[in-house]
Amino acid sequence: MGMLNLVLTNVTHKPATRLYPFEIRAPFKEFKGRIAFAPENCILCGLCQKKCPPDAITVTKADKTWEINLFRCIMCTECVAGCPKNCLSVSNERVKTGAKETVKVLVPVVDKPKADKAAPSKAASSK
Amino acid sequence: MTTVIPFGPQHPVLPEPVSLKLELDNDVVVGALPSLGYVHRGLEKFIDTKDYNQTTYICERICGICSALHGITYTKAVEKLFDVEVPERAEYIRVIVGELNRVHSHLLWLGLFADGFGFESLFYECWKYREPVLDVLERICGNRVIHSISRVGGVSKDLTKEQIDMILKMLDTVESQVKDLEKVFVNNYTVKKRTVGLATMSKQLAYEAGTVGPTLRGSGVSSDLRESADWDIYRDLGFKPVVEKDGDCYSRTLVRVKELYESIKIIRNAISKLPNGDIATPIKGFPTGEAIMRTEQPRGEVVYYVKGNGTKNLERLKIRTPTFANIPSLLLTLPGVKLADVPIVVLTIDPCISCTER
Numbered sequence: 001m002g003m004l005n006l007v008l009t010n011v012t013h014k015p016a017t018r019l020y021p022f023e024i025r026a027p028f029k030e031f032k033g034r035i036a037f038a039p040e041n042c043i044l045c046g047l048c049q050k051k052c053p054p055d056a057i058t059v060t061k062a063d064k065t066w067e068i069n070l071f072r073c074i075m076c077t078e079c080v081a082g083c084p085k086n087c088l089s090v091s092n093e094r095v096k097t098g099a100k101e102t103v104k105v106l107v108p109v110v111d112k113p114k115a116d117k118a119a120p121s122k123a124a125s126s127k
Numbered sequence: 128m129t130t131v132i133p134f135g136p137q138h139p140v141l142p143e144p145v146s147l148k149l150e151l152d153n154d155v156v157v158g159a160l161p162s163l164g165y166v167h168r169g170l171e172k173f174i175d176t177k178d179y180n181q182t183t184y185i186c187e188r189i190c191g192i193c194s195a196l197h198g199i200t201y202t203k204a205v206e207k208l209f210d211v212e213v214p215e216r217a218e219y220i221r222v223i224v225g226e227l228n229r230v231h232s233h234l235l236w237l238g239l240f241a242d243g244f245g246f247e248s249l250f251y252e253c254w255k256y257r258e259p260v261l262d263v264l265e266r267i268c269g270n271r272v273i274h275s276i277s278r279v280g281g282v283s284k285d286l287t288k289e290q291i292d293m294i295l296k297m298l299d300t301v302e303s304q305v306k307d308l309e310k311v312f313v314n315n316y317t318v319k320k321r322t323v324g325l326a327t328m329s330k331q332l333a334y335e336a337g338t339v340g341p342t343l344r345g346s347g348v349s350s351d352l353r354e355s356a357d358w359d360i361y362r363d364l365g366f367k368p369v370v371e372k373d374g375d376c377y378s379r380t381l382v383r384v385k386e387l388y389e390s391i392k393i394i395r396n397a398i399s400k401l402p403n404g405d406i407a408t409p410i411k412g413f414p415t416g417e418a419i420m421r422t423e424q425p426r427g428e429v430v431y432y433v434k435g436n437g438t439k440n441l442e443r444l445k446i447r448t449p450t451f452a453n454i455p456s457l458l459l460t461l462p463g464v465k466l467a468d469v470p471i472v473v474l475t476i477d478p479c480i481s482c483t484e485r
Binding site (some may be wrong): 003006016028030032051053074075076077078081090092 | 177180181182184185248252253258262265266267270273275283
């Protein structure tokens, strides 16, 4: 790498860097951008909350909500691997700085038959 | 009469805060006193609140440059507690990610080193060549810097055929670029003038000061944990440690340049021998007992001590990082060095202060 050679290549070629805010590289498809949540199958078991290292996920059974703090999330994907119903997945969409910090999702329904089953067992145990 | 002047904690050549009190006689250093503790985060205590799986991610965040090998070493230590066999494919993927990590770390260091003696264009070239390595790591692991690929029991992501082709293609270009860089680091007048014969450390002194990694190998001691330690997978990959005899800043630089080729060779061999099969074994129960795991990081030997007590939290985690072992050698080589050369000598141990203070 002679210095003259280097100077000539750098003069004749495009710069190696990008003008960041104006020119943004599209994220790779493998990029771990954020956790995507599909609430249809969620049973509010709370395993994702238990596994989350930075405590970014909060599952509230009473309000039937699933909440993630995007700024706390470290994209380790422990929750994705641990979800029994495969509700969670990795999306390659970037979380922008200054975006809404938390995302709260209302989980539609918890299966009714399960609730029925749970009720008698509770009654049995109390007896 | 001597004068004491502070070097750091904020200094243009230091990416991280470390303070050295330099005792000067005219402009020649006669003594140095380090003061550490500016970036202590208490991570060894913090693991009390997390279970042993979650601790992997804390260990990865000890250092931003050698994060993959911190995570791998921790998971291997915990696997020792469980006494489980990890699938071979997982081990090979760990080696590939670990060595890619070493390639980008050494390129980063070579750039910072060139910047240390004012060779700006070489600094930019090194960092330009590092970028494709980071892109490949991002496409394998999902993240540029914190890779989060190693888990207790295996790895979290498999390598696809497409990704393997991409790695091999990247290695070809990086190898030719490293050849260009090697010419400069080996032959350039400016580089030689600033580094040859500077802060020479004899083989005996390097050994007695407990030096590790490229700093030790630059003094002629053939000691590389990839060859000898608990992680024996490297033996099948045709690894040979790089050793230089002179013990000055120049030979420490050469060790790192030549290790780039060694890492590229290991990745190629690992890819050609990559076995099929699972990438993780399920782990049940909680860890008990104690274990020590040592691996070779870009900066040298890292030691992890873990102690489990049958609960989900580890009772104790102790980490000794390479820079911690290299600081004594820095203090022993600084006397006799001119003040203008101090940044170069400090950089040749590849200081990673965040690692040291955890």
